[in-house]
Amino acid sequence: MLYALMEGRALTSTELALVAAVGPSTASAHLNRLKRERLVRVLIQGRHRYYSLYGAGVAGVLESLSVLAGRVGSGLQTRTPDHLRLARTCYDHIAGTLGVLLHDRLLAAEWISGGDASYEVTVKGTRALGALGIDVEETRRARRRFAFPCLDWSERRCHLGGAVGAALLEALLQRRWVTRERRERTLSVTTVGARELRARFGVVLGEEARRRGLG
Amino acid sequence: MLYALMEGRALTSTELALVAAVGPSTASAHLNRLKRERLVRVLIQGRHRYYSLYGAGVAGVLESLSVLAGRVGSGLQTRTPDHLRLARTCYDHIAGTLGVLLHDRLLAAEWISGGDASYEVTVKGTRALGALGIDVEETRRARRRFAFPCLDWSERRCHLGGAVGAALLEALLQRRWVTRERRERTLSVTTVGARELRARFGVVLGEEARRRGLG
DNA sequence: TGCACACTTCGTTTACCATCAAACTGTGCC
DNA sequence: GGCACAGTTTGATGGTAAACGAAGTGTGCA
Numbered sequence: 301m302l303y304a305l306m307e308g309r310a311l312t313s314t315e316l317a318l319v320a321a322v323g324p325s326t327a328s329a330h331l332n333r334l335k336r337e338r339l340v341r342v343l344i345q346g347r348h349r350y351y352s353l354y355g356a357g358v359a360g361v362l363e364s365l366s367v368l369a370g371r372v373g374s375g376l377q378t379r380t381p382d383h384l385r386l387a388r389t390c391y392d393h394i395a396g397t398l399g400v401l402l403h404d405r406l407l408a409a410e411w412i413s414g415g416d417a418s419y420e421v422t423v424k425g426t427r428a429l430g431a432l433g434i435d436v437e438e439t440r441r442a443r444r445r446f447a448f449p450c451l452d453w454s455e456r457r458c459h460l461g462g463a464v465g466a467a468l469l470e471a472l473l474q475r476r477w478v479t480r481e482r483r484e485r486t487l488s489v490t491t492v493g494a495r496e497l498r499a500r501f502g503v504v505l506g507e508e509a510r511r512r513g514l515g
Numbered sequence: 516m517l518y519a520l521m522e523g524r525a526l527t528s529t530e531l532a533l534v535a536a537v538g539p540s541t542a543s544a545h546l547n548r549l550k551r552e553r554l555v556r557v558l559i560q561g562r563h564r565y566y567s568l569y570g571a572g573v574a575g576v577l578e579s580l581s582v583l584a585g586r587v588g589s590g591l592q593t594r595t596p597d598h599l600r601l602a603r604t605c606y607d608h609i610a611g612t613l614g615v616l617l618h619d620r621l622l623a624a625e626w627i628s629g630g631d632a633s634y635e636v637t638v639k640g641t642r643a644l645g646a647l648g649i650d651v652e653e654t655r656r657a658r659r660r661f662a663f664p665c666l667d668w669s670e671r672r673c674h675l676g677g678a679v680g681a682a683l684l685e686a687l688l689q690r691r692w693v694t695r696e697r698r699e700r701t702l703s704v705t706t707v708g709a710r711e712l713r714a715r716f717g718v719v720l721g722e723e724a725r726r727r728g729l730g
Numbered sequence: 731t732g733c734a735c736a737c738t739t740c741g742t743t744t745a746c747c748a749t750c751a752a753a754c755t756g757t758g759c760c
Numbered sequence: 761g762g763c764a765c766a767g768t769t770t771g772a773t774g775g776t777a778a779a780c781g782a783a784g785t786g787t788g789c790a
Contacts, residue, residue: 313737326779328738347736347787361579368572528767541749543768562757562766 301330302339302353302362307450310343310350315391387478387487390450393465394472398489398503402468403449403459405501412447412460419447421464433474434467516545517554517568521577522700525558525565571606578605601720602693602702605665608680609687613704613712613720617683618664618674620716627662627675634662636679648689649682 304319305311311319317327331351334340339358343350353359387398394402406412411425421429426436440446442463450461460468472478477493480486489497497503519534520526526534532542546566549555554573558565568574602613609617621627626640636644641651655661657678665676675683687693692708695701704712704720712718 314735322778323780324737325739325781329778332738349737357579357583361576361583364572364576364579368576537748538750539767540751540769544748547768564767 301327301334301351302358303366305340305351305353306359306362310352312348312350316351318389318391387489389469389480389487390459390461391466392469393450393459393461394469394478394487395450395459396487398478398487398497399459401503402497402501405503406460409501412464418445419449419460419462419464421447429464429468432468432471434464434471436464436467439463439467516542516549516566517573517577518581520555520566520568521574525567527563527565531566575606602704603700604684604695604702605674605676605700606681607684608665608674608676609684609693609702610665610674611702613693613702613718614674616718616720617712617716620718621675624716627679633660634664634675634677634679636662644679644683647683647686649679649686651679651682654678654682 301316301320304316313327313331314324316331317324320327320330322330331340331342335342335351338354340351341354343352353362387394387396389395390399393399406425409424409428410422411428412419413422414420421436429436440463445462447460447462447464450459450465459465469478472493473480475493475496476490477496478487478489480488516531516535519531528542528546529539531546532539535542535545537545546555546557550557550566553569555566556569558567568577602609602611604610605614608614621640624639624643625637626643627634628637629635636651644651655678660677662675662677662679665674665680674680684693687708688695690708690711691705692711693702693704696703709720712720
């Protein structure tokens with residue numbers, strides 16, 4: 301949860317529960333404790349509770365801890381379960397190997413452009429996404445960040461976040477190119493999905509075909 | 516155990532068991548885990564196993580954690596041994612009461628200026644430090660942070676970190692105004708040092724004269 | 731007014747981890 | 761060789777904390 305908050309955005313308790321892959325009641329207990337110990341602060345707005353890191357000090361410690369864990373573990377730090385590494389959701393968009401590959405292809409094909417803090421969707425991209433049933437102009441009107449590079453936890457590279465990323469996930473789910481696993485953030489790529497992703501995006505998930513059987 | 520090792524001395528597993536108030540077998544289990552995770556290293560000498568922190572990174576994280584906990588814990592935090600409180604090194608610069616006092620004097624005398632994230636050395640400061648044998652321009656070329664306020668673990672106030680801080684410690688050691696204690700991060704102020712620090716910086720370590728005898 | 735939603739509180743269960751005693755390994759010393 | 765010491769390994773035990781479901785509170789929207 302704390303690392304999720306490192307991105308700077310304030311997250312609701314439900315979102316944090318998803319991130320941590322625990323139930324809402326469990327998340328609530330944890331967040332209460334974190335609040336009591338002054339590691340997070342909470343902003344109540346209507347029926348939402350927005351949690352964020354308490355201050356720069358906390359962020360600093362987390363940063364130094366992660367550096368230590370990274371430098372230290374040498375081998376064993378990337379102990380992310382395989383099913384989560386391959387394809388999963390990050391909030392409401394696609395993360396994991398699949399997310400990163402898609403992101404890179406979108407950039408290479410010039411569907412999106414820019415970088416750093418935010419992306420734009422090109423004319424070419426608008427047309428191509430339209431063909432997938434995504435209305436980019438409508439997406440643009442959502443009251444949230446439009447498109448941005450979101451650092452991938454397991455891959456340490458970027459995938460596509462924001463309203464466009466969410467719309468893309470929606471579209472892939474709609475067409476059943478990917479499906480959600482129950483009670484997990486894990487995504488499965490279907491047989492059709494694997495073919496289409498390869499045809500349309502040039503994305504090949506080598507290990508995917510094998511693993512999908514395992515669930 | 517880790518905080519006990521923060522003093523710099525290598526401790527045996529029995530000593531660490533005493534510190535943690537657990538049985539030797541429990542301590543052994545914990546130390547094994549810490550070793551596996553590269554938080555401590557062990558040096559086997561005869562039938563003794565000397566444990567010490569794995570590196571500066573670990574010490575840094577512990578330091579920052581304790582600072583954070585200090586803000587948090589409210590009551591019970593300042594149980595720092597006196598010899599460490601007075602004067603010690605923090606990586607390669609001066610910390611403890613002496614470090615904080617020096618820092619405050621440097622600011623007040625306008626040898627350094629700025630604050631927050633980093634300091635500059637003023638013209639006046641460049642001249643004054645030059646008189647101590649410190650070439651500020653050369654220091655500036657070091658590939659590291661130049662000068663910054665470093666939060667002091669025991670004092671909860673800032674001392675001077677970075678290349679300038681390191682150069683200052685070097686200069687004081689060179690002139691034997693302070694000396695290193697064996698196997699510790701503790702620093703001792705010599706008789707000459709006490710006089711000079713008072714004359715040149717207006718720094719008075721009231722308790723120092725008394726304590727220095729104890730070593 | 732009523733329902734959906736966000737989130738919390740409560741009570742229970744379960745799994746895990748810390749701890750210890752006892753037995754074992756290895757070193758040093760007489 | 762034998763004893764004392766330093767430390768580890770093993771197996772058993774108990775306490776605790778993490779997790780969940782169910783029920784409750786409060787907010788927003790139709």
